[in-house]
Amino acid sequence: MAVNAIFEEIGAIKKIxxxxxxxxxxxxGDDFLNCVIQLESNQSADFVLDAILSIETKLGRVREExxxxxxxxxxxxxxxxxxxxxxxxxxxxxxxxxxxxxxxLAPLAVISQDFIHPKLNKTxxxxxxxxxxxxxxxxxxxxxxxPILDFDISKFRYVAIEGNxxxxxxxxxxxxASDFNTKxxxxxxxxxxxxxxxxxxxxxxxxxxxxxxxADRYQQLLxxxxxxxxxxxxxxxxxxxxxxxxxxxxxxxxxEFTLYKKLFQIMHKELPKPDxxxxxxxxxxxxxxxxxxRGRDFEQEIEASYLxxxxxxxxxxxxxxxxxxxxxxDISEMDFVDNRLDYLQVLKEIIN
Numbered sequence: 001m002a003v004n005a006i007f008e009e010i011g012a013i014k015k016i017x018x019x020x021x022x023x024x025x026x027x028x029g030d031d032f033l034n035c036v037i038q039l040e041s042n043q044s045a046d047f048v049l050d051a052i053l054s055i056e057t058k059l060g061r062v063r064e065e066x067x068x069x070x071x072x073x074x075x076x077x078x079x080x081x082x083x084x085x086x087x088x089x090x091x092x093x094x095x096x097x098x099x100x101x102x103x104x105l106a107p108l109a110v111i112s113q114d115f116i117h118p119k120l121n122k123t124x125x126x127x128x129x130x131x132x133x134x135x136x137x138x139x140x141x142x143x144x145x146x147p148i149l150d151f152d153i154s155k156f157r158y159v160a161i162e163g164n165x166x167x168x169x170x171x172x173x174x175x176x177a178s179d180f181n182t183k184x185x186x187x188x189x190x191x192x193x194x195x196x197x198x199x200x201x202x203x204x205x206x207x208x209x210x211x212x213x214x215a216d217r218y219q220q221l222l223x224x225x226x227x228x229x230x231x232x233x234x235x236x237x238x239x240x241x242x243x244x245x246x247x248x249x250x251x252x253x254x255x256e257f258t259l260y261k262k263l264f265q266i267m268h269k270e271l272p273k274p275d276x277x278x279x280x281x282x283x284x285x286x287x288x289x290x291x292x293x294r295g296r297d298f299e300q301e302i303e304a305s306y307l308x309x310x311x312x313x314x315x316x317x318x319x320x321x322x323x324x325x326x327x328x329x330d331i332s333e334m335d336f337v338d339n340r341l342d343y344l345q346v347l348k349e350i351i352n
Contacts, residue, residue: 002074003037005055007147009340010048011041012179017107019140034137035144036079036107040178042337045081049091052076079104083118094119102133151347153180156276156325157233158225159350160240163280164310165302166290171337172280172346173238185224185237188216196298198251206251210260214244218267225272241271246313250306277324278350283332284308 007013015038022032041048060073079095086093094117098104105128108115113125120127153159153176161169161176170186177184189195194209221241228235248260282290284304291299318326329349336343 001059002055002076003144004147005058006037006039006052006076008344009051009055010043011039011340012148013146014038014040015111016144016146017110018143020103020107021138021140022103022135032103033140034103034107036104036111037144038111045078045084045086045091045093048081049078052078077104079108080115080118083116085118099127099131100133102128102131102135102137105131105133106137106139148179151344151351153347153351154234155351156274158235158237158272158274159276159278160237160274161278161280162240162243162314164282164287164307164314165299166287166294166307167280167282168290168331168337169280170238172343173236175336175343176347177236180234180236182234182236183224183228185220185235187237187239188220189213192216199298199301202251206253207256207260210244210248210251213247214260214264214267217241217244218271221271237274240274240277241268242317246317247310250309250313273323275325276327276350277318277321278327278329279314279318281311281328281330281332284311286332 003013003016017036020034022034024030024032039048043051056074056076061075077095078091078093079098081093084093095104098108098117099120105124109124109128113123113128115124116122117124117127122130159176161173163169173186174184176182192209192212194205194212198205198209217239218241221237225235245261245264248257248264252260284307287307288302288304291302318328327350329346331342331346334342334346336346
């Protein structure tokens with residue numbers, strides 16, 4: 001239950017050590033069961049500490065004022081926070097007793113024996129070998145289950161995350177790729193020299209902009225996807241090749257779009273198609289807020305009407321698709337970057 005709660009409230013669990021049984025320390029009582037997990041989170045150390053204390057309370061732990069050790073239903077400690085050294089009233093990192101506790105060092109060595117203690121400058125395996133703790137530790141054959149296994153995104157070999165400007169598709173794609181250890185393909189929009197010019201003078205620079213995007217997206221997807229074995233590897237990208245056609249239909253004149261579409265159809269035939277297409281819908285007000293907050297100068301003049309046309313373009317495309325597994329997820333009231341439960345809700349909608 002503790003592992004599930006940590007996964008749901010704090011972050012992705014990368015590694016789980018086996019369970020070790022040790023005698024109670026500092027008092028007469030039942031043996032302890034100990035485990036160490038490696039966690040990845042974008043939250044601060046203080047946030048993680050508060051979440052841990054909350055989880056302990058929910059699982060029945062009551063902290064008492066009296067000093068000394070006693071039995072408790074759950075005890076969760078932060079051992080390290082990356083390689084940071086923290087010394088505040090509420091939190092000391094690394095945990096000051098790590099080197100003296102075999103029941104911590106033994107499971108920790110299983111998952112991260114080469115990690116270097118940032119204050120002692122020794123690896124975990126060295127600390128285990130040198131510790132003065134002589135208590136017996138018994139390794140169980142059973143391992144705790146990682147909750148990430150309940151989210152089987154691996155059934156989709158190639159997932160394309162799509163959405164309007166500012167919807168958060170890059171953030172979501174990067175988080176999914178990190179959590180599931182998949183190849184990540186990110187659009188190289190910053191390398192397009194026509195993009196800032198387009199926002200200042202759309203009529204003049206629309207065609208060279210879309211042609212540059214078409215060539216770059218085609219080359220990137222061709223190179224990256226052809227290098228992958230989509231039978232054995234998973235890929236997550238923050239765009240789909242059809243994005244080029246959707247935007248070009250909005251920005252180009254009729255004659256320009258006719259020519260552009262012919263070129264697109266020739267090139268598109270060579271590209272692998274995603275077997276899961278995820279469209280992140282967000283209302284225009286939130287999109288404009290996100291665009292403002294991320295602070296790209298050339299985007300600040302984007303108008304609400306342009307974003308509405310882009311959304312309509314995506315909806316038209318989606319309505320005419322029959323070969324994709326399409327997931328439309330309304331994230332207008334979500335914050336999947338800073339709210340872990342929102343992120344897991346998006347993940348559930350992708351896999352279900």
